[in-house]
Amino acid sequence: MAIQKAVLICLGLPLFLLPGAQAQNHAPAGCSPDLNPLYYNLCDRSGAWGIILEAVAGAGIVTTFVLTIFLVASLPFVQDNKKRSLLGTQVFFLLGTLGLFCLVFACVVKPDFSTCASRRFLFGVLFAICFSCLVAHVLALNFLVRKNHGPRGWVVFIVALLLSLVEVIINTEWLIITLVRAGGGEGGPPANGSASWATASPCAIANVDFVMALIYVMLLLLCAFTGAWPALCGRFKRWRKHGVFVLLTTATSIAIWVVWIVMYTYGNQQHNSPTWDDPTLAITLAANAWAFVLFYVIPEVSQVTKPSPEQSYQGDLYPTRGVGYETILKEQKGQSMFVENKAFSMDEPASVRRSLRRHPPAGYC
Template sequence: MDAEVRVQRPNGSRPAGCRSDLQKIYWHLCDTWGIAVQAATALGFVICVVTTLGLLVRWRHVSREPGRRAALLLFLLATAGVFALPFSFVISLSAETCPIRVFLFGMSFAIAFGALVARGLALLDVGLALGWREVGVILALALVQAIIAAEWLLVVLVRDDRPCAFSQPEFAMLQLYVMVLMGAALVVALRFLRAAYVTYSYSHTAKMRRHAKLQAGLLVLTLLLSVCVWVTWITLLTYGNLVTGHRPDWDDPVIGVALAVNGWVLLLGHGFAQVRFLCQREGCAKNPPLDFTGWTSSTTEPAAEPKPGTDNSRFQLDVDERRDQAMELFGIPMKEINAEKNYRIPRPTATNINQPYDHYYEHRA
């Protein structure tokens, strides 16, 4: 009975849930780890797609910081690619899955970690990564990994005319540039974390400082967890599985689980956080300033112009009459000024305006 359930093969046995006529390359689809990885990655992929579509819909109505939104869209697309990659490892290595493993693996992580590098530079106010230049930094960093992967595929598949087969250390070495990007992103994030907690500016409010500290902490936490995931799967792939005697049975499961875990780390640590920060900033921008005009005067009726006058007109007239009587008593007649007469005081004028001292020097000579 047991022999009918499991059929032995060089790198493992057919799981009990698989049909007998199912090809060997699909046996992992009905294995326990394969089902768990497929469920976790499918959920993450759907969430990434829904979040991306939501940002695109909001983009039509709100155009605040379009460069930052485009960079976040690239990050979400790269995270969706990370969630889609485990399916190529659940299916055994073949001529169809090999280019996907080699090319899309490095490209997805290069875009994701490149986005983290660009975001850290933008948070540090580096002019190279502000506005739409943040998207340019991401694409430029990802282009290097695309050249590396494409060159490897062309050399192996076209020039050498070999099947797409590689060893575990070779696959790890293909991701060397991605590891450099991850390290650079961690360094930039740590510098921003230090600036958020040490640097103080009177132009920043308490809310802005808390926002910067939270964003720096999430960025550092995301990258630290990613580093732990990468160290774990590379160690197991190149050394651990060989020592424990589980090579090659555990090679694909290790990478598949690592992809699922790292995808959720990127989505929860940076993707959701950036979406929330953007929504908060939009909400603050949409709140209109406070208007106190209705508290003091009516907004429908225009304010009446001030009328000239005194507080007590009778008192003012009495004061004017007493002043006139006092002036007349001292012999100063009080008469009204005639506007037609010229009351300007005459001033002396020079006879020779151009050379006023010529007459003086002539007499002196």
């Protein structure tokens, strides 16, 4: 009996050390005793990853909200009409980024039917909104960098919106089909009771299936990355910097996506730690959303109120021209001198003009 107890203790010790493997009968340190156990990760000081991601996501929400207000408020001060036409798409991008920061909380909270459904559906949709806006912006930049004029702003926005709606349709159909397949395809409750209903939960969807449902989002990311390269080769150089912003953002996003997909589909299973699936998704959301803010949103906001070179040239053409009293006097004096000279030439006798032609004075050419 002593040997059996020792073996059970040795086998159970690794499971005890895994995060979330031990059921908590009491509130952890930092959480209120009356708090629903579903939200323990938001305040559990022993598992600091939830608190850290909560703080990072909260700072991102505040930053994105301030940038959105600033971008909308700067609309009357935008002097370049071509930049003004892209503001709608950029605000749409900011709303998608704000949604990514908010979705971090759904990944920190412990899984249930509602949180898992929101993760599975909104993860792809929000990323599709951001990458669709980048694709639409790249499309406009390829026209601007070569012709200095591109499609209208509403056309660029409609392109981003339609590309995002494709992912909405894909995710809706995928989620419904997956749940119906997991539930056995029956309209009524399964015969073996609540255990089969558990398999129909969105939390029971395999990690590989979740990643496979994001193929369209990866395609959008690849299109934005490849489309940013030609935008660096046009003859209107002032648009190239915007292509650099998109290229840097998409390259960082590709690196983040490669890392999280490898960890989510292979790394966690190899280390027998599926409890790190939720932190993997939450870290991905926070990291990629901050990459959007730092490498795309802030540089674009800093460029939005700058005038175009044509407007700067027109402003420098008459730098001292004004409507002051001295300017009016100078103009009137010049006009009066011109009128006097013209009147003197008209009153000059014809004989004097003829003598001057025949015998011009010395030094007259």
